[in-house]
Amino acid sequence: MLVNVxxxxxxxxxARRSYGFIGEEVVSALVNCEAELMRTDVGIxxxxxxxxxxxxxxxxxxxxxxxxxxxxxxxEYFPIIDIATGRKMPDRDTSEDLQINEQHHLDVGDAVRQYxxxxxxxxxxxxxxxxxxxxxxGVDRNTVSCKCPPIPARSEWAKLQELWADxxxx
Numbered sequence: 001m002l003v004n005v006x007x008x009x010x011x012x013x014x015a016r017r018s019y020g021f022i023g024e025e026v027v028s029a030l031v032n033c034e035a036e037l038m039r040t041d042v043g044i045x046x047x048x049x050x051x052x053x054x055x056x057x058x059x060x061x062x063x064x065x066x067x068x069x070x071x072x073x074x075x076e077y078f079p080i081i082d083i084a085t086g087r088k089m090p091d092r093d094t095s096e097d098l099q100i101n102e103q104h105h106l107d108v109g110d111a112v113r114q115y116x117x118x119x120x121x122x123x124x125x126x127x128x129x130x131x132x133x134x135x136x137x138g139v140d141r142n143t144v145s146c147k148c149p150p151i152p153a154r155s156e157w158a159k160l161q162e163l164w165a166d167x168x169x170x
Contacts, residue, residue: 060132
């Protein structure tokens with residue numbers, strides 16, 4: 001997802017270019033992105049909209065599954081070399097991921113990777129009615145009927161259950 005922006009860096013502020021990235025592999029996901037790059041007074045603003053088809057593992061049954069994620073972002077990239085003079089630019093307080101390198105390339109892939117990770121579900125679930133693994137024998141309850149007895153409620157909640165039952169009877 002590397003883009004040469006030397007031409008865009010020489011154009012006036014507000015100049016734009018559009019790029020499409022199809023089927024790029026980023027963090028075990030196939031990503032399609034539409035990115036618009038705009039020349040700013042100090043760098044290049046990247047506005048991207050992405051759709052990722054990602055391989056995840058269900059947190060309940062531990063089976064792999066695929067899920068589509070959509071996200072968008074706006075990030076400004078700053079050159080480390082002045083395109084007109086070839087001199088090193090003053091250091092900016094930015095991440096190395098958001099720099100335009102000495103060859104005047106910027107890498108949209110690093111930002112896509114970071115936003116993809118941020119948008120991953122914390123506890124991915126393969127389907128809304130996933131039964132998960134049996135906590136006693138470990139079988140996948142989506143494929144096998146488990147004969148294990150139900151686990152009794154934890155004792156620290158017993159008093160609360162009594163109070164709830166008393167309130168329901170009133």
